[in-house]
Amino acid sequence: MSQAVFNPFAAAQGQFDRIADLMGLDQSARDLLRRPIHEHHFAIPIRMDDRRVRIFDGFRIVHNDARGPAWGGVRFHPQETPDTLRALAMWMTWKTAIVNIPLGGSMGGVVCDPHDLSRWEQEALCRAWVRRLARDLGPERDVVAPDIMTHGRHMVWMLDEFEAVYGGHRPGAITGKPVYAGGSQGRAEAAGYGLVYTLREALKELSLAPDRAVASVQGFGTVGQHAIDLLIRIGGTVRSVACLDRSSHAPATVIRQGGVDLEELRTFADPFGSIDCEKAQSAGYEIKDGEAWLAEPVDILIPAALENQINDFNVQAVAPSVKLIVEGANGPTSETAEATLQARGVTVIPDLLANAGGVLCSYFEQIQAASNQYWTLAEVMSRLDHQLTSAFFEVGELSRTKGLTLRDAALVLGIDRVVSVSTDRGWV
């Protein structure tokens, strides 16, 4: 999973500049939207289990909140950088606008590897991160959600700390909580299922029946697992899954020609989505290197791990049979790689649309928290499916009428909505 020297924020700004040119945006709008409106960078001292104090770097970046309170994940990752978070916050602004919910975009993180932290150290880190930001968080300011290597349990610690600081219940401040702690049904499934809802609509346009579609997936985290789940449920086959090996932490691809068995793979995986490749091999799976998932002779690629995973260095490895790429991760396809794929006739459903299920479900969680309601899984998923499919139709329509790629059409739709509100507010 190559990271090379890719700078996500530079890429996000370049992307914005290109769309701004396309839309003919005025300079004030460009100046406002090509950078975050505010950033927090802070040190987090944590007393570790061995009683030594270790300092972690923490961040929260709000890109824009013209359409409503900012919303964004918090990730624990050893390679985290402010530029990555800036890019993700910007993309979140566009994403909430594309699916047309009244939220802005933000992103946060801590540079750490939770694999190396005990439960108590992770809890202390969550609480300290919230304490440093408490004044600027909340359902009317900036809403937090889980992201890479953070889960429901982390969200409960964060909510508990936030409510302790605030002095009352504010369940809408932190989303992605477990259902028993005020979370929404379907939160875990939302991003992965949402991805497949858009994939399903794209298959209709490609006249490819789901039961004849074969996919290769990168990432076996929450998004990847649930995307595999729903894709299999609608009749599809997932031939290969790229992941980290549970013992070596090295990238690997787990392959079974007739299709992977999701439940079986889950028994080999840890909570972070790393798979014990030795056990998988014993169960009859073929194990290849971490780049092999790209070259599998499939119809669909689903990159659902990290940024910049399909790039200039490996785009030629993408199998000729691939017709569709559905981005489960944020920014997994570089701009130039996408152009190459476009020239080959490959359709790319952009992350801004394909992985918007998570933010939609968090929005639903906020509604439920605000109105003290409980929705069933069917209610959540029906709204999710309906809203994402509607967004897919809108983006598709714009793409066809303006002759744009799906990504550019999505960006035009989202940026236009943000600019409109910013203009009405008198910000630009």
Add this chain to the structure above:
Amino acid sequence: MKEVPLFSRSEVVDRPAVTRIGGGSLGGKAAGLYLIQEEIIPLIDADEILGFSVGVPPMVVLGTDVFDRFMDDNKLWNLIASEPPDDHVALAFQRGEMPVEYVGDLWALIEGMTTPLAVRSSSRLEDDLDHPFAGVYATKMVPNNAFSADQRFCLLIEAIKFVWASTFFASARSAVAAAGKMPQDEKMAVILQEVVGQRAGDRFYPCVSGVGRTYNFYPSGAAQASDGVINLALGLGRTIVDGGRSWGFSPALPKAPPPFNSVGELLKNTQIRFWAVNMGPAEVPDPLRETEYLVEAGLADAEADGALRLLVSTYDAGSDRLDPGLGRHGPRALTFAPLVASRMIPFSDLMRQMLDASRKVLDQDVEIEFAVRLDRQHGLPADVGFLQVRPMRVVTEGIEVDEAVLDDPRVVIASTHVLGNGVQDGIRDVVFLDPDSFDPETTFEVAAELEGINRRLVAEGRPYILVGFGRWGTSDARQGIPVTWGQISGAKIIVEATLPEVNTDLSQGSHFFHNVLGFRILYLSVEHDGPRPIDWAWLRSCPRIPGTERVIHVRIDHPLEVRVDGRNMRGVILR
């Protein structure tokens, strides 16, 4: 016939009349509706029925794959294996999660729709000629008029789950077992169909609903059996299919006098209550009840709604006769005379066309269901919702029973009013109600006891003769025994006897009647004051199987001999 098209969210408003969500089978009823849409309706000559527009009301079918997924996801097969009571089944299904891959389509459907919906069963076994499960499974009507799409969606999901749950209610399990099938053999598709009707206040209902048959088992006057018969009712068709009072006539002789001896008898035996969808708040919200959103009303309510102008006659005490219409004050009788006998409204022609076209396409005798939305003032224009077509068994071959046999000294029961043809020689069990202790106020309790006996006898593989009073399978508990088909599914011979206070005929339009024919049940009707009463003394003297209070179960040491000759209308049970 081409495949039913998939439901498309981009065509919610202008979608084809019949679409589907999910794969698998569509079930018997939905397949019949598609046949109506594609092959039967095109045969109807619009020029002969000017003013009527005939169509299948817009519908979406959830295929059996959706049912399978729901059962698997929620691990409901394990629950079903333990045969829990109906309310436990219904509750477990309500708690189950709908499969996520289908809910988006359902949301899109309901978001753009605010007319009442009928959520109808369409099982794999339903409407099969050899295993006609008519009325065995539930249909739930939902008003679908909440302002919030969220609320409409939730009520729709509840209704779908209820219909799925009805696949495994005790009566349905008995019916499936009696057909020699296992519960796992059954799969349930669900039809979501717009209800035909008009709103009046908090009620929504069609002016006319009906059941038509191409073969009339009880022709009267100059009518021939092959002319067929139409049964009409005001309001939802539930009145007819549940065996309530309806108006029957021959479409070949729509002006023929009704088969009643007097106006008084007519007034006593015509429909006075009707069913409608309740568009107001449910009196007692209960997702486990089939009639949660239904309301029963009387003729005065319908008159206030303006629905009766073309449907009733009014009794004139001075002349002791009925005058068509609402022209004078007096008791109203639902004779449908202004509609059926009108020269201006080609209603009988419409009925004939629908029956003829259906018989032609299915190439056999058929039963159809329909509902009509009339212009309440002028009659026309009118929309006819073609709601069902199913094959109908008419047995013409068989045995002959000589008239002399009716007076054989071994006769226990003899009848000159029978259905079916055949001989049954191996039956030793008789389940009957005693005329001396029968209380028409306790017919629901009787139905419950019958269900227990039936379940036991079906499990033991013992067919039996069932003898009771009034109309079997009626929804009106004072007219007969309100059993569902599954509660007596093991009966091979059914005897309908009358008592002075219980004296009604079997309704040809009912689901019960359809199942009697379809399962080749031999059916005998005996009048209490006829020339050959039932030998109650002999039945009472037979060895009893204990354990019931209102129903007597006897097991005779030798098999009884049953012979029924439907062509000559003779039947006997000999000891």
